[in-house]
Each structure stands twice: as C-alpha cells, then as structure tokens.
Amino acid sequence: MNAHEHDASAGRHEHRHRHTHGHGHGDTDVDWAALADHLESNAEVHLPAHLQVADRLRTLLGPDRPVRRVLDIGSGPGVMACVFAEAFPDAEVLAVDGTPELLERTLTRADRLGLAGRVAVHHTLLPEDLNGATGIASDLGTADLVWSSKAVHHLGDQQGALDALVGVLRPGGMLAVAEGGLPMRFLPRDIGLGRPGLQARLDAAQEGWFQDMREGLPGSAPVVEDWPAMLGRAGLTDVRSFTALLDLPAPLDDAGRAFLHAQLSRLREKMDEALDAADVETLDVLVDPASEQGILRRPDAFLLSAVTVFTGVRASS
Ligand SMILES: C[S@@+](CC[C@H](N)C(=O)[O-])C[C@H]1O[C@@H](n2cnc3c(N)ncnc32)[C@H](O)[C@@H]1O
Secondary structure, three states: OOOOOOOOOOOOOOOEOOOOOOOOOOOOOOEOOOOHHHHHHHHHHOHHHHHHHHHHHHHHHOOOOOOOEEEEEOOOOOHHHHHHHHHOOOOEEEEEEOOHHHHHHHHHHHHHOOOOOOEEEEEOOOOOOEEOOOEEOHHHOOEEEEEEEOOHHHOOOHHHHHHHHHHOEEEEEEEEEEOOOEEEEOOOOOOOOOOOOHHHHHHHHHHHHHHHHHHHOOOOOOOOOOHHHHHHHOOOEEEEEEEEEEEEOOOOOHHHHHHHHHHHHHHHHHOOOOOOHHHHHHHHHHOOOOOOOOOOOOOOOOEEEEEEEEEEEOOOO
16 A cells, blocks of 8 residues: 555645634634644553553454454544554554644654554545545545544534444444543642642633534534444444553653643643633643643652543444
C-alpha cells in the first residue's frame, strides 16, 4: 500500500471549527495542527492503556476473524495507528484525519518504528467526505476493524457518523469507539493552594466548553450519548464496552508532568472566563515552571485516566 494513499487533497481544507458559540466558556475553535505536540504527548503518556485496548480488541475479535485492514478515523498523530500495526501483524492500517500536519506526524512515527510499509494515511474532512447513509467515501475501502477515538464527538451528527463508519465494515468486522469515559485525575482534592476541589471545577468548566463546542458544530444534532444504544441503532450486534485504566502514581515521571503542564496551560488559556479569579491564580502557580508548587515539581502529582471503548460487530451476512 502506498503510504501517501490518496493524499492529493491534503491542504485542501484547513480544518478548524470556525465558530465561537460562547456561553462564557471561551472560543470553541480547535486548531488541531497547533495541538499536535500535545496530542502526541497525551497519546504517548496513555500508551500503556492503549496497549491494553489493542490487546482486548484482539481477544474480542478472536482467531476466527483475522484482521487484514484497520481504519483509524480521526487518527491524530497516529500513535494508536502504530499500536494497531504492531498488534495486528497481518494488517495494513489506514490513518484517516482532517489535519495534514497530523498525518505527516503519523508517517514520521511509523517510519521511526519500522512500520513504514504498513501504516498509510488519508486526508479526509468529515462529514463532507461521508458518502451518504451508506458509508464513508468509497476510496477509504473497507476494514475488519474500524477504530475512532475522541473524534466522533467533534462531528455535528454523531449518530450519522457511526452509521457511516458501520458502512465501511466488512461482514463480521468490528467498530470500536473510544468516547465518554471519566475525566482524568492528577491532583488531590486539597493541594494546599487556593480553594480545595480545583479539579472538580475544571471538569465543570470543560463540560460547559464541550457543550458549547458541540452546539457550534456544523450540522450539530443533539443525541442522548448512550453509546451502546447508538451502536445498536447503527446496525451492530454484540455491543459491549470495556475500560482500560492508566494508573501512574505519584511521584509522576517527567513525561507525565510535561503532559500535565501542557494540559493545565491550555486550560488556563481557554477556561479563564469560566473560572473565578482565585482558580485562575492557582492555575498560574501550577503552570509556573519555577514554582515548587508547580505541576512540574510538586510531589503529589499523579495521573489516573480511564479509556472507555464501545464495540459492536457487523453481522456476517
Ligand atoms: C481529540 S483528537 C483525537 C486524536 C486521536 N484519535 C486520539 O485519540 O488521540 C481529534 C482528531 O479528530 C480530527 N478531526 C476532528 N474533526 C474532524 C473532521 N471533521 N474530519 C476529519 N478529522 C477530524 C482532528 O484532526 C484530530 O486529529
């Protein structure tokens, strides 16, 4: 497979949600290219959980359903696409995303890991490239495993997106979507700085941002986010879910701290309208690289994160 499979359209779209739909939760535009480093360090820190996920999917698929082709929809920097290439040695993996810079990272990563011939990329801006109700643009081909992590919630019509993903599944193939799950935890309730309960308030602010983001998406269609029910409505059988846990206790290593520093810096930037002045001040201390109380130095930082995956199978005939 050509590693640049159908990349002629890369750059055709600059993929950003150009909508500011604020109810006090800031700008809901997402500049994915600017987030590339953060997305990659997030995925790398979560690698132990992602390896568990791939292992679990391999077990669920079982020996009777050989995996020859995997699609990763909204693949970001390609960390999971490479995990799949290693977990399914007989498969070719196609990483599909709307951000050319992230597809480039995917190819660089695959090359570095010796997977260059097995991981290809495809530039697609969803939902424009969704091909009606029957499936995704036919040039994506079909797959035994279709994976999508934290991408469907960036599409206005989530049910329509799932319906389309089912359309590219081979009979007996599996759709696996990582959505929902739990908010990450990385600090105790009382950190001896500001008002206790900062993380709960950050979660609430992010929920508000998320709702504004969803309402501002093109073609935004409200749906009750009951993922098993949505997978069932998309026509899948044997619908299940499982959760992989990332449990990195204190004291956290440097990579974990660097990821949290980027995460908190981003929250400081985009959430300051939704937080009170005292919490913004606390965030300022947490992101200060020189402060003993900053996330890069404090001894109590940990990382507890849950990746929830919903799966379903396309009937064999
Ligand atoms: C939150 S990131 C998730 C990346 C990766 N799957 C992960 O779990 O780390 C969302 C990804 O979806 C892609 N994306 C968002 N909206 C898209 C759209 N309309 N069409 C194609 N890709 C899109 C972004 O470029 C980004 O890489």
